[in-house]
Amino acid sequence: MKYTEEDFSELVGLTYQAALSGQAGWSDFLEKLGEIGDGLKTFFLIQESFSNAANGLLYDGYDPEWIAAFEAYYAAINPTSVKNFGVGEVMTSDMMIDRAQMERSEFYNDWLKPQEDLIGCAALTVNKSAEQVFIIGSSIRRRDVDEKEAATARLFGLIKPHVLRVLEIQKVLFEQRLLLSTGAQSPPETIGIFVTKGHHNLIYANEFGLSLLREGKAVVLDGFGRFKFSDPVNDRAHHAAIPAIVHDLIGEVKWFEAYVEENSEFFYRCKVTPLHAFEHLPGALSAIRSGSAGLNVLTIEQTRMADDPVQALVSRFGLTCAEARVSLKLADGQSVKAIAEAHSVSPVTVRNQIKSAMSKAGVHRQTELALKVLRAISPRL
Secondary structure, three states: OOOOHHHHHHHHHHHHHHHHHOHHHHHHHHHHHHHHOOOOEEEEEEEEOOOOOEEEEEEEOOOHHHHHHHHHOHHHHOOOOHHHOOOOOEEEHHHHOOHHHHHOOHHHHHHHOOOOOOOEEEEEEEEEOOOEEEEEEEEEOHHHHHHHHHHHHHHHHHHHHHHHHHHHHHHHHHHHHHHHHHOOOOOHHHEEEEEEEOOOEEEEEOHHHHHHHHHOOOEEEOOOOOEEEOOHHHHHHHHHHHHHHHHOOOOOOEEEEEOOOOOOOEEEEEEEEEHHHOOOOOOOHHHHOOOOOOEEEEEEEEEEHHHOHHHHHHHHHOOOHHHHHHHHHHHOOOOHHHHHHHHOOOHHHHHHHHHHHHHHHOOOOHHHHHHHHHHHHOOOO
């Protein structure tokens, strides 16, 4: 396989164009890569480390029906272990798995072999976490392995610094725009950003988000690799927020607060937003997501208890945290029914909490409680 300096320059140019155009730009990149390889089948792939399942795929040169079968079934039975791939590492098929082992597998015999015997492969790992691996690669027919596999690997080595730089640019653009949209008061390094599909399928986490997962106090990945809040109460609030943003035609943004330990110095302000509100997806995701249907952004802002209006009411009137949260929502003009739905409790429970809060605050009407709450958290009122 031969490529000219002009071919390489065009490929580099397409890489940087993709920084702004996202998925469309990466499609042009893959098409050019296949053209340089005289018919190579090329792909961007996010694959889960736990199950090998495909979590996002952009491709050029493959039959769409074969790709559908790959995503539905064959990705998960691929005997190649992607979790051993290192970021920035360029690999060929023999480096990934023993060829005899591959040829004995169902994946080879039922998926690779019927497609002109795609036994060859070259791949570049561009992103990796404990949960998933992001790969740019090409599938190569057996008869072309000697001519094209090593040459494609060399091309990946040359293009690697440009691809990694562009994906980092896209990640920074996304995170900055997202943080601006939250109106967060905390420093960016204390805000976790998570992209999920549904409730449990984690697609992306920023550096602070990953540190929260490692710590395990606020959020965790369970034994099946599912994303969850550590406290069941917080997890239920997250579950309730996702369908709410789908059906709420007004703001499509839902907030809730997550408390972790009784005497913790911190609590977490959480915001759930549908991903279609953002033009750019983070980093590697921008290459493989043609749309963002079903994807949600969860931001978790670490906040000191001293800055918390809930704690202000607890200290001032002796309310429980639950009573304080209900009182704040009441002062915000929310109905008993809306508060009950937000807290996943019955309206009777909310009314009892309001009565208790009124008694402790020394008032007899809900309007008096709301005014007292507002004055407690905003002394100038």
